[in-house]
Amino acid sequence: MNKQAGFEVGTRLGEGTLARTGTITTPHGQIQTPAFIAVGTKATVKTVLPETVKEVGAQAVLANAYHLYLQPGADIVDEAGGLGRFMHWDGPTYTDSGGFQVMSLGVGFKKVLAMDAKGVVSDDVIAEGKERLAHVDDDGVTFKSHLDGSMHRFTPEVSMQIQHQLGADIIFAFDECTTLMNTRAYQEHSLDRTQAWAKRCVVEHARLTTSHPERPYQMLCGVVQGAQYEDLRRKAARDLVSLGFDGFGIGGALEKESLGTIVRWVNEELPEDKPRHLLGIGEPDDIFTAIENGVDTFDCVSPSRVARNAALYTPDGRFNVNTAKHRRAFAPIDEDCDCYTCQHFTKAYLHHLFKAKEMLAFTLATIHNERFILRLVDDVRRSMVDGQFFEFKADTLGRYYANRAPASD
């Protein structure tokens, strides 16, 4: 790692947890952790101007290598000066490797899984479903674009080349994503493959970094897979550590109930001085669980995706502003919220905008939800420094989930 990029642990929470605060340094600024990374899949945090993304408290944005490779093309983002310049975001940026998307975005993937009533699908069925859109072999993945059906191939080298063109500060190694439905034997084989790909990513990353010394250093994170198996997760973590990554991602299928357990296995194996990113979580209880078990950063589309469906976060849980009872609700979403939407607009106005199918509805709802989650994570960080973590967690989750089961999308 070079001088522009690194990680420093701040406060350790202790008390049997793996939680810590920290600072990730990138060529485009620092990230105070724990931190929620706003998702900007296609080089835009949907419906929100970059200045507003900053105003709601986002420290960094994560875009998607798969999406940007297909549209507009990584070469175009490169020519534009990289992801941050292209989308007018001057803070730190992440890209994921595209691994999850090439294997899951296909129309067929989830359907095939859902078709099996026994709960266990043979790996053949997964790979050979009617709507087969991705074929994984030991060298890489051949897949069909969800946009136009054209065929493409990602290998570890291709993913690195794309992510170098995109130019984010923090990038991820190309990994195979499995599901909880795969057999134990398949998971073992898949882990070997992911480890082999990780090595190839490290080699290709070094080659690209060396051949472009003028470019800011990109921190490369290895991604820990291993599904629900403790031995596989621990082995995967140890094997990746030996490759000298700058940080780590924790990926793969996780059941909500085992999130903390699995994350803990992994983080007990990972070195303390490297940042750990959990890919794709963001509900309040998951956030506490992840942080408590040693996660530094995480991303999730949930706050903005549910916002576009009129679902809004409050300290007392999530509600839908589309329902009739909000027609005359001339109060903000949350009286105590400091977001732009709550400062200036009522639920009645949001209700109207959603009913009238006005796009500003999405913008205002996204601003609120992103601010809610970002502020929550800020407050968690503060509670760790102040030694109030457990009280804050009990108060927050007690109130949020008081009236109902955790919301699902």
Place this chain on the structure above:
Amino acid sequence: MNKQAGFEVGTRLGEGTLARTGTITTPHGQIQTPAFIAVGTKATVKTVLPETVKEVGAQAVLANAYHLYLQPGADIVDEAGGLGRFMHWDGPTYTDSGGFQVMSLGVGFKKVLAMDAKGVVSDDVIAEGKERLAHVDDDGVTFKSHLDGSMHRFTPEVSMQIQHQLGADIIFAFDECTTLMNTRAYQEHSLDRTQAWAKRCVVEHARLTTSHPERPYQMLCGVVQGAQYEDLRRKAARDLVSLGFDGFGIGGALEKESLGTIVRWVNEELPEDKPRHLLGIGEPDDIFTAIENGVDTFDCVSPSRVARNAALYTPDGRFNVNTAKHRRAFAPIDEDCDCYTCQHFTKAYLHHLFKAKEMLAFTLATIHNERFILRLVDDVRRSMVDGQFFEFKADTLGRYYANRAPASD
């Protein structure tokens, strides 16, 4: 008119024109005229936050009585504290009367007109088309909601009541909108009706104003109809003047070529000390024509509507950023533009957002187009004060239309 609301003429251009600068004073601030009024049909300037609407230079926003009556309901806007409070716009606001929408928004209206190959449709055909959605009688208009097919009735009194509930600073009398296809006889009859409705609007406006002395005064504008007939237009203007309106709207079907002529007939009859609003124009050449012939304010959905179709204004004409040649156009829409979009984003990025169907595309394009038109009108006003109007007009239109015929939507 009370102390909070009024109009003062500034500089008169002279040289055979009716052009003047001026200041409209409303309870929510002043409007320096000539001014382009941003359209916020459903209590939102589509896809743009109110602060951004202000930043692009909009002085006032115009919403639509018909749309807000149907959704969310004028009573809800009233309870919210009026249009400005509801949508978080603290500057001056306008609402139109709903007359144009109730008579034209129906699916059938334009289709029926288009079906007649002779170019002249009998009034019966217009009123009795298969898709008959509006029935006009001497007392008012019965129409079908374009949202759910429910039946509603607007009279001059209803329009005034709705507009009082909406609470805009400047409101319009309820008028019958005819088309260029109507017969001369129908236009004459319609004008009598519009004049009778205007009287009823004045009476109802006075009643509502008197019974709510706590509310800010709303300036009421009479709307001059009369289609393409000089005698009808002049008579309509004179008749409305006798009713003591606070200002005037110029409405009805206008062919682009006769815009200046018709506006001049009307404005020669209207008193100099009342503001004149031209409903629904906004192309650069129309703006010069309207101002030259004595118009103070005008509104148009065009800048934002065409923006959502990827059509962008520049001093050299309008172009579509969706076309392939902009994929690698790493320059702003207009190098000299001071708008937020041009300061921070390239055509290549906009091209990407439009192709990826990202809503931020609409926001960024709307910001640019609204700023373009608002700045143009600012520059026209300045040129009038500086005595450079004709030079500025020749330069601007010569450049804008150099390469092609005026753009159509």
